[in-house]
Amino acid sequence: MKAYISVDLEGLPGVSSLTMLNPGNTQFNRAVKVLTRLLNTVIDELATHGFDTIYVADSHGLMTNIDYLELDSRAELIQGYPRQFSMVTLLDSSFNAALFIGYHAAAGTPHGILDHTMSGRTFTEIRVNGERVSEFILNSLYAGEHNVPVVLLAGDEHLRAEVEKYSPWTIFVPLKKGVSRYSASYPGIDKVTEALREGVSKAVKKLKKGEVQPLKWSTPFKAELTLRDSLIADILEPLPIFKRIDAYRVEFTANTASELLGYIELIAHLGYGVDALKNSIK
Template sequence: MKLYISADIEGVAGVVHSEHTTRDGKEHDRARSLMTEEVNACVRGALEAGVTEIVVNDSHGTMRNLIPEQLHPEAELISGSPKKLAMVEGLDETYDGAVFLGYHTKKGDFGLLNHTFNGKVVRSIKVNGKEYGEFGLNALVAGFFNVPVVCVSGCDRLEGEARELIPSIYTATVKQTINQFTAKSVHPKKAQEMIQAQTKAAWENRKNIPPFKIDGPVVIEMSFNTTGFAENAAILPIVEQIDPSTVTFEAKNIIDGYRFIRSLIMIAS
């Protein structure tokens, strides 16, 4: 049995500020270690549940955050960028389930460190008229491959966002949001225990958690933080600018749409 792990950093217990999340941040190395230990906890829970193959995708920023020598030896690591599928690179139909670790809410929510892919560039992303954050968009990619997202960790507001889309998902809520840059976190060891236990329980009950999916063509609408970003994106022939800061395009499926979203963010900025 194969497990796919997508690991972000903003939802890790104890992480609350850009000093933790950016490569030049004074506390980034400590946050990287906390992130790696939460991944290790997930791996332990998966192994306890009978998983035989585990692949971890480093999904934050430059995607070079997880510490290889500190990572559990039973996990394989995908790191570096760019990646065609970014936060879900390497995910395909051969996996039996996925876990998203250290995730956060979409931009504009009350959640800690909320943003969608690139907070300086993107205001919102809608698929077929519904707004999604990173959790929802990445879950849709997993759903395209019929892979259920069985567990997610992060703040309390992220738990609500995830359950709205996948009601039966297991969650490890490791901190409570106070505001965008403030949270009350459980101790890192407690967070790791929660993640290990929830991963094990989720895997054992994965057949009760359906893939989150949209079949067929999709219409995607992206709003940017400046009109200039939208104008840059609208240079591409298939992109239509529908107001000063918003563009739209169609894709034959969510995979093509996701890849185009990532490309437009790069082009726009």
């Protein structure tokens, strides 16, 4: 059996400060230790339940957060950024299941710890078919297009409602609960690893019983993006695929989840460029 693990950082316990999010930050190494321990727990539990091929997609920031030497050697590691389809690179129909670990709430979620969607410097909200979406939903739709179910989601408690509404077959494991944008509460690491093992076990059993399904929404997808900087909308406005709604909002239509995610990633990169441009003006 073949599993795909996409792992982010903001939704992990022990992570509650900007000082922990990027290489060079003063507490980044603490976050990496948490990431490695929990990830190895998931890999071990999957192997125990018969998964002989496990891919891990390092999916936070520059996507080079996992220490290759410390990762369980039963997993194949995907690292580096930028890359096609970002957090779900190389995910295709050959996988039996996907698991999302360390995921955070969507941009605009009250009390969501470090909440954002795809790019905090680019988007203040992303809606698809009228629904506000998180990275969990966008990546689940991409997986669903390849007929791969997301069997487990582990992260901020504020994601629970999204799972219950859109993907009730997915096992949800809360790793922390956002108190504010820069604050969260979380149980001890031993309780977290125990909950993760139990969650993976339940998810695999549901998979084998046929009680899970790929997430699929009606197409074409209609995406509405609220941008942090009107200059991004200025740049997109002349392109026929994008319709400008107001100073900060644009919309577009995508026929597939791959197309949807691809355009969102493209605009995220544009947002990085706009930010760099502003910072370079002296």
